[in-house]
Amino acid sequence: MKEEQDYIKDIAEIRSMMERSSKFVSLSGWAGIMAGIYAISGAYIANRVYGFNPDDITDTSAASAMTEVLLLGVIILVLALCTAIYFSYKRAGKRGERLWSATAKQLAICMAIPLLAGGILILVMISNGLVGLVAPFSLLFYGLALFNASKFTYNAVKVLGLAEIGLGLLASFFVGYGLLFWMLGFGIAHIIYGIYVYYRYER
Amino acid sequence: MKILIEGLHKAFESRIRLGIMSALAVNDMLDFNALKEYLDVTDGNLASHLKALEKEKFIGIEKSFVGRKPNTKYFTTAQGKQAFEDHLKALEKLIRSQK
Numbered sequence: 001m002k003e004e005q006d007y008i009k010d011i012a013e014i015r016s017m018m019e020r021s022s023k024f025v026s027l028s029g030w031a032g033i034m035a036g037i038y039a040i041s042g043a044y045i046a047n048r049v050y051g052f053n054p055d056d057i058t059d060t061s062a063a064s065a066m067t068e069v070l071l072l073g074v075i076i077l078v079l080a081l082c083t084a085i086y087f088s089y090k091r092a093g094k095r096g097e098r099l100w101s102a103t104a105k106q107l108a109i110c111m112a113i114p115l116l117a118g119g120i121l122i123l124v125m126i127s128n129g130l131v132g133l134v135a136p137f138s139l140l141f142y143g144l145a146l147f148n149a150s151k152f153t154y155n156a157v158k159v160l161g162l163a164e165i166g167l168g169l170l171a172s173f174f175v176g177y178g179l180l181f182w183m184l185g186f187g188i189a190h191i192i193y194g195i196y197v198y199y200r201y202e203r
Numbered sequence: 204m205k206i207l208i209e210g211l212h213k214a215f216e217s218r219i220r221l222g223i224m225s226a227l228a229v230n231d232m233l234d235f236n237a238l239k240e241y242l243d244v245t246d247g248n249l250a251s252h253l254k255a256l257e258k259e260k261f262i263g264i265e266k267s268f269v270g271r272k273p274n275t276k277y278f279t280t281a282q283g284k285q286a287f288e289d290h291l292k293a294l295e296k297l298i299r300s301q302k
Binding site: 004007008009010011013014015017018020021022098101102 | 215218221222225226228229230233236237240241242291294297298301
């Protein structure tokens with residue numbers, strides 16, 4: 001017969017196993033904060049250097065700067081991804097876990113499918129000159145991806161996803177403020193989320 | 204320990220078996236490698252615990268191929284779910300009676 005202490009340890013093991021096998025908890029708040037900073041800098045460069053700020057859905061002056069802005073967007077995405085992987089790698093190491101676990105794989109797949117679909121759709125829209133819809137659609141699909149992936153990680157990701165979906169829909173009503181909404185969604189929302197995750201889970 | 208609690212199942216005395224059931228309780232299906240990774244045990248050790256749970260009919264097996272490699276997936280049976288739930292209830296009762 002086991003001792004009482006053993007049963008308490010059993011319960012701790014059950015809890016930790018359920019969490020470890022269903023949730024990816026190596027996400028770092030710092031990744032969110034840094035992604036937000038990249039996004040704000042990117043939006044600033046797009047607006048100031050390339051004069052990018054589409055006024056309506058088929059703004060031809062904005063369409064001419066689209067290639068540069070697209071490249072800028074890709075750089076921001078790659079930078080943000082690398083930062084997220086770096087911080088997650090560090091956190092996983094600290095907790096003595098592997099970064100690329102079965103849960104991480106599921107999280108990545110759930111994220112990737114809406115993002116890829118949205119990314120392809122956005123490229124098609126750009127090629128048809130619908131530059132004004134790039135900001136709302138990128139917010140919308142990013143929000144859907146987060147919402148979809150949130151069952152494998154912190155609840156805060158679900159809230160962030162809903163916020164991005166809301167901002168994306170709003171941005172589709174006010175196309176002239178697309179870049180502003182984009183900055184709010186990818187910049188400010190990420191920073192708030194990052195600070196929350198940092199205080200809630202990392203300290 | 205004088206009180207014998209009903210529902211505590213002998214199959215769950217081992218923490219590894221308890222871990223297998225916990226992981227399968229929150230996932231529809233898991234393959235051998237995923238379980239191995241979560242539990243941090245050797246192949247032989249995990250296999251023998253899985254076999255024991257299978258004998259109790261607590262877990263089921265689904266064999267398939269990923270390309271040419273055989274892939275074995277495990278899931279909990281209705282019977283296993285019931286036993287695990289009873290075990291949890293019994294643990295809960297036990298802790299409460301200690302207070």
